[in-house]
Amino acid sequence: MTGKGESHGCISVMNGIVSGTGAVIGIALRTRASYDEGGKTQDVRIGGSESTDDRLARICVGRTLDAIGVDPSAGYVLSIESEIPPSRGLKSSSSVCNAVISAVLAHHGVSMDVMDMIRLGVECAKEAKVTVTGSFDDACGCELGGFIVTDNYRNEVLRKEPFGRYDVVLCIPEYTKNHTPRERYNAVAPEMERIKEVCKTDPLAAMTMNGRLIARVTGESEELIDDALAHGALAAGISGTGPAIAVVAESGKGGRIAEALDCRTILTETR
Ligand SMILES: Nc1ncnc2c1ncn2[C@@H]1O[C@H](COP(=O)(O)OP(=O)(O)O)[C@@H](O)[C@H]1O
Numbered sequence: 001m002t003g004k005g006e007s008h009g010c011i012s013v014m015n016g017i018v019s020g021t022g023a024v025i026g027i028a029l030r031t032r033a034s035y036d037e038g039g040k041t042q043d044v045r046i047g048g049s050e051s052t053d054d055r056l057a058r059i060c061v062g063r064t065l066d067a068i069g070v071d072p073s074a075g076y077v078l079s080i081e082s083e084i085p086p087s088r089g090l091k092s093s094s095s096v097c098n099a100v101i102s103a104v105l106a107h108h109g110v111s112m113d114v115m116d117m118i119r120l121g122v123e124c125a126k127e128a129k130v131t132v133t134g135s136f137d138d139a140c141g142c143e144l145g146g147f148i149v150t151d152n153y154r155n156e157v158l159r160k161e162p163f164g165r166y167d168v169v170l171c172i173p174e175y176t177k178n179h180t181p182r183e184r185y186n187a188v189a190p191e192m193e194r195i196k197e198v199c200k201t202d203p204l205a206a207m208t209m210n211g212r213l214i215a216r217v218t219g220e221s222e223e224l225i226d227d228a229l230a231h232g233a234l235a236a237g238i239s240g241t242g243p244a245i246a247v248v249a250e251s252g253k254g255g256r257i258a259e260a261l262d263c264r265t266i267l268t269e270t271r
């Protein structure tokens with residue numbers, strides 16, 4: 001039986017690299033995976049992109065088979081279709097991990113506790129070296145949706161609540177993330193402590209503060225953030241390690257903001 005798996009995306013409220021505490025809001029963009037065993041080859045087909053590295057997906061298959069006691073040398077076909085542009089800070093890697101692991105489990109008819117599945121994905125991301133802290137915040141946001149705060153060092157959820165329905169505009173540069181040295185994130189720890197305080201009562205204000213701070217850390221311009229706010233956005237900032245900018249707006253107002261911004265945009269909503 002073909003195993004099917006699905007996960008979503010999320011945007012950053014607090015970048016977890018700075019202090020180990022991460023916060024995200026789930027969005028509706030989707031990743032779908034399907035998995036079938038048979039044949040002699042291990043075949044990974046990534047829709048819409050010839051150039052995306054398939055190593056993370058292969059690690060997810062191998063580690064899931066290992067976790068459920070199945071021989072990982074079996075031939076398979078894994079297909080992945082994702083709406084999330086890779087390597088822009090929009091959590092494509094976490095979403096792929098969740099979707100692929102779910103598809104492999106479904107093929108074998110095995111159920112796994114959702115938090116165990118998320119933690120398995122974090123281990124895969126670490127092995128593939130696509131994360132600094134393990135990105136437990138992102139993995140939870142992609143799978144569970146809503147507003148989530150996590151401790152990425154302990155893989156613990158600190159806060160999880162529904163977020164309500166908002167439009168989300170994503171500005172997607174053509175280029176992918178630059179790998180800014182970790183010391184540059186560590187250097188802004190005092191500012192992140194202030195953002196953590198704000199986040200306790202006002203996650204949208206925290207998102208903009210974080211988004212501006214990370215723009216400074218990674219060397220991105222804040223111009224699009226200013227433009228989005230000037231056009232009525234409730235929050236705007238770099239998501240993850242960038243370079244994408246995420247904008248939150250009242251439901252129905254995202255389209256107008258997207259038109260006003262000088263960038264390639266995707267219009268979606270919170271989940
Ligand atoms: N559609 C996809 N199919 C398979 N793997 C993907 C896909 N999208 C992203 N990935 C994996 O995730 C990696 C990108 O991770 P990363 O640079 O951390 O970006 P992001 O911030 O989007 O998570 C890619 O190199 C690839 O290994």
Ligand SMILES: O=C(O)C1=C[C@@H](OP(=O)(O)O)[C@@H](O)[C@H](O)C1
Nearest residue numbers: 015016022089131132133240241
């Ligand atoms: O590598 C990491 O540990 C993290 C990377 C960032 O996200 P992206 O991978 O989306 O850039 C960040 O937002 C997250 O809190 C932690």
